[in-house]
Amino acid sequence: MKIEFMGAAREVTGSKHLITTRKGTRILLDCGMYQGKGLETDAMNRDLGFDPREIDFLILSHAHIDHSGLIPYIYKMGFSGTVLCTPATRDLCAIMLADAGRIQESDTQTFNKKRKAQGLEPVEPIYTHLEAEACMGCFISVPYHKPFRIGDEATVTFYDAGHILGSACVVLEVKEGRRTVKLGFTGDVGRYDKRILRDPEPFPQVDYLLTESTYGDRLHTSLGDAEQELLMAVLDTCTKKRGKLIIPSFAIGRAQEIVYALNRLNGRGLLPDIDCFVDSPLSVNATNIMRLHTECFNREIEEYMKTDPDPFGFGRLQYIQSVEASKALNVRNKACIIISASGMMEAGRVKHHLANSIDNPRTTILVVGYCEPSTLGARIARGDKKVSIFGHPYEVRAEVRRIESLSGHADYNELLRYLSCQDPRRLKGLFIVHGQADAQEHFRTTLTEAGYTNVQIPALRDAVEL
Numbered sequence: 001m002k003i004e005f006m007g008a009a010r011e012v013t014g015s016k017h018l019i020t021t022r023k024g025t026r027i028l029l030d031c032g033m034y035q036g037k038g039l040e041t042d043a044m045n046r047d048l049g050f051d052p053r054e055i056d057f058l059i060l061s062h063a064h065i066d067h068s069g070l071i072p073y074i075y076k077m078g079f080s081g082t083v084l085c086t087p088a089t090r091d092l093c094a095i096m097l098a099d100a101g102r103i104q105e106s107d108t109q110t111f112n113k114k115r116k117a118q119g120l121e122p123v124e125p126i127y128t129h130l131e132a133e134a135c136m137g138c139f140i141s142v143p144y145h146k147p148f149r150i151g152d153e154a155t156v157t158f159y160d161a162g163h164i165l166g167s168a169c170v171v172l173e174v175k176e177g178r179r180t181v182k183l184g185f186t187g188d189v190g191r192y193d194k195r196i197l198r199d200p201e202p203f204p205q206v207d208y209l210l211t212e213s214t215y216g217d218r219l220h221t222s223l224g225d226a227e228q229e230l231l232m233a234v235l236d237t238c239t240k241k242r243g244k245l246i247i248p249s250f251a252i253g254r255a256q257e258i259v260y261a262l263n264r265l266n267g268r269g270l271l272p273d274i275d276c277f278v279d280s281p282l283s284v285n286a287t288n289i290m291r292l293h294t295e296c297f298n299r300e301i302e303e304y305m306k307t308d309p310d311p312f313g314f315g316r317l318q319y320i321q322s323v324e325a326s327k328a329l330n331v332r333n334k335a336c337i338i339i340s341a342s343g344m345m346e347a348g349r350v351k352h353h354l355a356n357s358i359d360n361p362r363t364t365i366l367v368v369g370y371c372e373p374s375t376l377g378a379r380i381a382r383g384d385k386k387v388s389i390f391g392h393p394y395e396v397r398a399e400v401r402r403i404e405s406l407s408g409h410a411d412y413n414e415l416l417r418y419l420s421c422q423d424p425r426r427l428k429g430l431f432i433v434h435g436q437a438d439a440q441e442h443f444r445t446t447l448t449e450a451g452y453t454n455v456q457i458p459a460l461r462d463a464v465e466l
């Protein structure tokens with residue numbers, strides 16, 4: 001069989017890997033969107049490099065848009081196969097893809113206004129929220145550890161990757177005549193000893209493995225410190241400076257982790273008496289889905305829920321849905337915490353909060369996740385003093401802080417620990433995907449030193465016979 005790397009090759013977004021079996025069955029691993037490259041992104045997303053009508057199965061590792069975001073697009077372009085993922089991933093995709101569709105519609109509207117002024121024809125959104133809703137009919141959910149037959153050649157099994165709710169490492173077994181090829185795909189790998197989700201779990205020995213490498217060159221601080229760092233940011237900003245603490249956050253996963261951390265601090269009487277807002281309709285819906293999928297929770301939160309049945313809610317916390325209530329936060333002068341998407345600060349309501357408060361020294365912007373280098377989030381995180389938001393220049397007078405340890409991705413030591421379930425001598429090939437080139441090179445050296453051989457960093461559209 002053959003594997004072709006159709007995205008997230010030497011970069012972190014656009015995850016897509018195409019497998020073609022000897023009999024001609026075409027299986028796509030993930031169908032993610034490219035993000036954060038401005039105008040270039042749209043063209044990259046439309047140029048798939050394969051015919052969606054020829055895809056028989058799509059195996060989805062998790063719901064993040066850089067892994068799932070082009071499913072509605074391939075559906076629109078004629079894909080009529082089956083999407084396989086875990087039940088929680090399916091539920092998250094139902095809200096996230098529709099949300100992505102709405103973002104495409106509104107971005108295209110803005111873009112078309114500019115085009116009209118230049119006398120140019122309007123363009124279509126890559127897909128609409130209605131197309132996103134329609135594609136959900138292709139989904140079948142498969143629980144962790146249940147081998148699922150696809151066609152008469154292959155079986156797929158999901159193992160918990162501990163990254164976000166429902167995230168999975170994929171093990172695909174393909175029969176080709178007398179031999180069976182086992183291929184593993186880590187998807188995104190989470191950290192160990194987290195507050196809500198389980199650790200990434202070991203998976204059976206495979207012949208070939210695709211591993212992520214987002215933090216292939218970095219080590220995080222321990223998770224225990226994150227709660228303390230969060231508390232210090234709250235006290236310094238809200239108590240000392242009487243300012244706003246803005247926490248740009250992925251709507252899924254990170255937002256709930258921060259709310260749970262605040263909830264715990266509040267329960268211990270450490271949180272000052274200030275208002276907390278989760279201002280992101282997607283986070284609100286995701287939190288509700290999280291409440292439904294306690295089967296993905298770890299022991300610690302199960303224990304916690306015996307005394308506090310709602311880990312994602314407490315007295316001073318408000319979830320904000322309406323645009324009016326969101327706008328009201330802008331004119332608010334009191335100290336408060338605002339958790340809002342998107343995490344890379346490229347879209348969503350957080351941009352309004354930043355535009356409103358970034359030039360105020362009383363504000364703190366707390367960066368809690370990975371930001372693709374070309375994004376607004378990355379520019380703010382690296383300390384740029386002037387940034388552009390909605391096309392207007394702003395001076396960054398706000399304090400900028402980072403909490404690395406809340407990352408949803410394992411660092412390279414954690415990745416090594418995760419991969420230690422595999423015997424390097426039995427791995428015929430290890431492909432590093434989903435990472436920036438520098439991180440990948442560093443990770444290749446680390447893997448080689450740890451005894452892995454035949455470690456490759458495929459380029460976009462590279463094809464390898466397995």
Ligand SMILES: [Zn+2]
Nearest residue numbers: 062064163188
């Ligand atoms: Zn992810």
